[in-house]
Amino acid sequence: MTKGTPSHWVTAVSEITAQDIFIRGYAMSDLVGTVPFSAITYLLIRGELPTPSQSRMMDVILSSILDYGLQKSGTLAARAVVSVNPAMTAGLGAGVLAAGEYALSPEDTGRFIADTFNAWKQSGRPMEEAAAALVQELRAAKRRVPGFGHQVFRYVDPRSERLKAIAKAEGVWGEANEWYEAVHRAFQQASNKPDLVLNDVGMLAAIMVQMGFTPQEMCGLAILSTIPGLISHISEEMQSGVRNRLVPDSHVEYASPRRDIASALADAGWK
Template structure:
């Protein structure tokens, strides 16, 4: 008996001798020159075509996350290119690999955090700002009691307010896309001083996470969208490095200014018989 050929179903790209399809459309005739890249990225991730408003908000998020100057991710990309100019993919990968909890990762962290709070409401969400404020107040107080930060709250540079934040909220409002994640995050911005005793800005990257969650994008991919945006920024960083190189100066600044110090041997933690300790 002949074994059936294995099947690998996909609704994404597929090719025959004379045709390429993507998302069930003819790539050459229906997509190229017709569908913008931001719209296509959203469509590929959700397999549903976004509305014009959804595309506008999604692309605003991508723009907000594209480049932030000489961040560690940009420096890593430039230095890798200095070391291996024959490997543009290595330079881009080096920059993308630095997207974690301190840079870029807050987009996903905030989106997931807000989603978890909302999911715990069992479908019963506040009906007005007073209700959102009460939920936000309880959420911030609980995080404070647990000794944990609220993702997306605070910024190391924009102490008086992240300029991306009001613009993203405005675009979402203009397009009728202020959903529960953005509503909860806005409420956190209003009430957190009551718990923390100080006012912190809502981080633009956090607002991006809330907006992406409200757009119905998979939570597991939120950091991926931040990396998609930063890829464009890293290409810009490398293009500028070609024209106006600074990576060698960065390297030499460290290399020529390092200071030799005595060794600082690592001491392993002491073994203990106390509860939770290790036993030999």
């Protein structure tokens, strides 16, 4: 088989040899115990070792979600699955599949920030002017801006403020973050909603855009952050001894009336 053909696999991520396992060219025996998990994660995804500040920011990103919470659909899915298939892999699979457009994943937010940021840079317009024009277009099209709003927090999301402070302290705050905040201010003003917060998912996405991660990689990192919480919920469920979790009748409303099959068949033309 010729190297470089469509059927030939090429990777720069890792190599297993008789001497060692190599991660992005570095021997694993040199990495383990020398470089923290957050830095190795950055190395694997971005291809280069991070600076100490980037590594500390990665540690914050990987610690920013941690637990789905029992009320979240991913946790319920994981626990329901292991109540009938008591295997850690089954529960993790169910929980991971619950991350998507409407829960957990910052992918859409990251794509929005990256796309609009690049468009602004190419336009040459002042930031505030471009942000106001973008918001006007979005509102005219009745499009929501991902990463804005929260069910509880008003004016300030304390989680976002903490992430922002750390990003600034670690030197990973930049133009992408400033752009997204300008869009947020423009949206608050245009919608007359000064209490509309920039939430934690939005702030995380902006920071990861600034750090160079793709939207798809952001989704993976968010899921990775939840794995410890999922493991703990799955373990707790399997140790509970409860089998086959069911939705109680008090939580179910049946919406179809009782019907007569004979008359229904006659009406449908059955003989």
